[in-house]
Amino acid sequence: MSDGTKVFHCKDVGYDCEWRLEGTSEDEMLPVIEEHAAEVHNLTHFKAEAEENVREAIRRNG
Numbered sequence: 001m002s003d004g005t006k007v008f009h010c011k012d013v014g015y016d017c018e019w020r021l022e023g024t025s026e027d028e029m030l031p032v033i034e035e036h037a038a039e040v041h042n043l044t045h046f047k048a049e050a051e052e053n054v055r056e057a058i059r060r061n062g
């Protein structure tokens with residue numbers, strides 16, 4: 001049973017970065033992750049492939 005808390009670690013998608021985010025759903029977390037990626041990693045266009053990687057990383061930690 002999950003308590004509903006999901007965690008995303010930036011390094012799980014390949015960045016040398018200690019940033020992490022907790023949330024209750026992938027859809028809630030994705031925009032925040034996208035903003036972080038844009039600001040910190042210069043990833044201005046969040047491609048579908050990157051989004052899938054992020055969702056995978058969240059699932060592994062959820």
Ligand SMILES: [Zn+2]
Nearest residue numbers: 010015017019
């Ligand atoms: Zn990061």
